[in-house]
Amino acid sequence: MNHKVLIISPHFPPINAADHQRVRMSLPYMEEFGWEPHILTVLPNYIEGVQDPTLVKTIPPHIPITHTKALSVQQTRRIGMSNLGLRCLPYLLKAGDRLLRQEKFDLIYFSTTVFLTMWLGSIWYQRFRTPYVLDFQDPWLSDYYKQAGTLPPGGRFKYGFAQLQAKLLEPKALSKVAHVISVSPAYPKTLQQRYPYLQSEQFTVLPFGAPEPDFTALSSLNIQQNIFNPNDGKRHWVYVGRGGNDMALAVRSLFLGIQSHRRHHPEIWQSMQLHFVGTSYAPGNLAVKTIEPIAQELGIADLVTEHPHRIPYFEALQVLVDSDAILLIGSDDPDYTASKLYPCILARKPILAIFHHQSSVVDILRRSQAGQAITFTSKQQPRDLISPVITQLNWLLSTDKGFQPNTDWLAFRPYTAREMTQKQCAVFDRCLTTAR
Incomplete structure (x- = not known):
């Protein structure tokens, strides 16, 4: 007999939000590994983002989904509050209370970047004694932008308010947690330093699974990218x-x-065009371009087009498939792990990645032999990388149109959605053993 898990994921299809990806990719395999999922999420019309009805077709139809309301963003923006966590928290609490009273759930699993909702885990544990797992896909409480001296997304006031909430609520969320899943190996270390009562066996590093079924479905969906x-x-x-x-x-x-290479070989770059897609999380007119200004400053603006708005998920996959090469741009934060790596590999295009040398992206890319990686350290400056960049540009420019890398798919298998779901369900199993 399978166990039942209540999955809290406020962003869920048909909203194109990155933090539904873990849940969506694991749903087809959970029952195979002994777990019956039930989703608790927020109605799409209460969420800002790109609507993507096609994503609904990828959800196994028999899986129960409970939708709840949230405060309207049109109303709350007047008082400067558009954060989904604040808007949906009381509704999720009420709906979760009802579900946990009506049904016997063995575990509650939070898979979201709407971090405020993780606080509910400790509340439900006190009320129902149901163990819960937190999946940290990004840090919640973080001093990264303060240390880096850069402007945080959304501005200093909004980010500061979010970090104040994190200081107050992260300790509560972790106070009774059964297990923590993280996409980055660095974050468990940070949390253990911050909360010494957490044991190393309460942490599992688990990247997102590669969305193989999505690429299988893509050809039959007739998706057009613009x-x-x-x-x-x-x-x-x-x-x-x-x-x-x-x-x-x-x-x-x-x-x-590119600037240096074009200076010596201008004819090669006449037929080149670089596209940066979905670079801003901000909706509508609030989306700000961060890539084109750098291209303009360095005199290559004619080669670069930035589309800051997010596009529907399957359209984004089609962009990768239609491309001649894929660029992977990394953060100067060594803990940054790009889940977008897997779709890039599955698109079977030449890949050029520029990442911090400690990022797991570098290791996965090299193991699978799916592309080339240029690495940097925290002490390096952009000009220090010109030589390796030019070397890899020469390689990329030399590939024929239609070139496919000789990817080691056997080495890639551990990163598939099924393999990751098996590991995820093994974590769930351990939580029940510990709870007893």
């Missing part, structure tokens, strides 16, 4: 993912390399 025309005779290199000040080192290194 970023570029793959048949216009040009060569299109793409980056799909967020931008930001913490990625300036990698972006500048790439652009300086």
Whole structure:
């Protein structure tokens, strides 16, 4: 008989939010490993973001989903409060109370970057004695932007308010936690230093699973991407993912390399176009370009187009598939792990990555032999990387149109969604053993 897990994931299809990915990719395999999932999420019309109805088709139809309301963002923005966590918290609490009274759940699993909702785990543990697991896909309480001296996303006031909430509520959320899952090996160390009562066996590092079924489904969905025309005779290199000040080192290194290479070989770059897609989390007119200004400063603005708005998930996959090469831009934060790596590998295109040498992206890329990685340390400056960037640009420019890397798929297998779900469910099993 399978165990039952209540999954708290406020962002869930059809909203195109990165933090639904772990849940969505594991749902088809959970029952195989002894767990029956029930999703508790927020109704899509209460969430800011790109609607993507196609994602709903990838959810096994028999899995129960409970939707709840939230305060309207149109109303709360007037008082400067658009954060989904604040808007949905009382509704999730009420709905969760009802579900936990009505049904016997063996475990509660929080998989979200709406960190405020993790506080509910300790409340429900006190009320129902149900063990809970927290999945940290990013740090909640963090001094990264203060140490780096860069402007945080959303501005200093909003970020400062979010960090104040984190200082108050992260200790409560972790006070009774059964287990913590993290995409980065660095964050468990930070949490253990911060909360000495947490034991090393309460942590598991688990990257997102590679979305193989999505690429299988892509060809039958007839998705059209509107970023570029793959048949216009040009060569299109793409980056799909967020931008930001913490990625300036990698972006500048790439652009300086292109600037130098074009100075000596201008004819090669006449047919090149670089596209940076979905670089801002901000909705509508609030989205700010962070890539094009650097290209403009370095005199290569004619080669670079930035589309700051997020696009639907399957359209983003189609952008990767239609491209001639994929760029992976890393943060200067060594703990940054890019979940977008796996779709890039599955797109079977040449990959050029520029990442901090401690990032797990570098290791995975090299193990799978799916692309080339340029690495940097925290002490290096963009100009220090011009030479390795030019070397890799020469390699990328030399690949034929339609080139596919000789990826080691056997080495890639441990990163697939099924393998990751098996590890995830093994964590759930351990939580029940510990709880007894």
